[in-house]
Amino acid sequence: MVDPLPSLSALRAFEATARHLSMTQAAHELHVTPGAVSLQIRDLEASLGVSLFERRTRQILLTAEGMDYFATLRTAFQLVREATASLTARRRGNALTLTCTAGFATHWLLPRLQRFEDTHPDIDVRISASHRMFDFERDGIDLAIRHGLGGYEGLISERLVDDELVPVCIPAIAAALGADPSPDQLAGYQLIHDVYRRDWQLWLAAAGATKVDASRGPIFSDGNGAFEAMKSGFGVALMRRSFLEKELAEGRLVAPFPLGLTSKLAYHLVYPGTALERPAVAAFRRWLLSEAKA
Incomplete structure (x- = not known):
């Protein structure tokens, strides 16, 4: 009772x-x-x-x-x-909930979000940072951004961010590497990995490096951990250019090697077919695609 x-x-x-x-x-x-x-x-x-x-x-x-x-x-x-x-x-139609990974939220979405809020001050965007999969209807989710190959059954999936992965480090490490470094010089530095550990192996092979152990270095459970370790000077990390465009432009971080690694994996915007019936959700989708294209 x-x-x-x-x-x-x-x-x-x-x-x-x-x-x-x-x-x-x-x-x-x-x-x-x-x-x-x-x-x-x-x-x-x-x-x-x-x-x-x-x-x-x-x-x-x-x-x-x-x-x-x-x-x-x-x-x-x-x-x-x-x-x-x-x-x-x-019920008023001016709120929406987006789920994405913490790394995507921190490095791509939040630096741009003010531009959406400036043009749509009446729309309340709520961000749920999580790796777990949601049930859109049960969990009250309008849009999701997920990293993978796309093609989610019963859902619409639009490719959002798929730019290159490049080695990134702090200016002090870039200065030590020199003006035109060889990829083999990375043998003297920690390679910082996230859960996609094979990325370094693929990049080093594409760059022609033969003296670097691609398996060496710490693994972080998400991109944020790898980013913070790199930013503290612990070593060199593979990061998406679009995630760090401001830091790279301002010289707070450096991409010392011009070669980028493309991948079949990308960030996709995922949503059920009925989601765009709500004007707020449709407006946010249009903005996301416009930002990604820019």
Whole structure:
């Protein structure tokens, strides 16, 4: 048997009063009288069998039990507020949820997102950074960006980012390599890998390197770890040019070798066929494809 909950009105009165530490302010927020708030809290205390407030002259304070109860209820009511805001925003058609990897979000999407927000200030974009696969309908996902070969059954898949992988390092390492380095000079540096460890092997073979052990170096579970290790000067990493265009342009990072590695793998925009019926989703898709093309 499920234990019965206290009156929702009483819980709202308590949560608002505890937040303001004022029945008058709570009453103003809830559009009732202070007397009604006081009565609801007394009924709540009676049903719980504990005192939630210590009442003093012109002041109320939470008791220890009240503080514990408020800590939990504050979180619960905040979750309700967020869920309600998300639901109403989606019904108005001006909110969308995108899922992508943390690396894509950090290095490609977020540096560009302000341009979309400047032209579509009424659209609320919510980003869920995750590697796991989602059920679009069940999880409330509108669009997904996934790294792979594309071709997801029952979904539309559009190739988004497929530029070259190039070795990237900090300026100090690039200076040590010299103005026109040989790929074999990488034998003296750590090769930083993400989960696609074979990329270095393919790049070194294409570059004609014969003295570099492609299997040497640490492996990171995602691109962000490899990027941070490279940025700290730990070694050289293979990264997509488009992910680092700002750092490369400003000279904070260097691509010392001109050769890039192309791959069948790419980032794809994935969505169900009905997703574009919502204007906000259609607008964001158009913007993503335009940014990728640029």
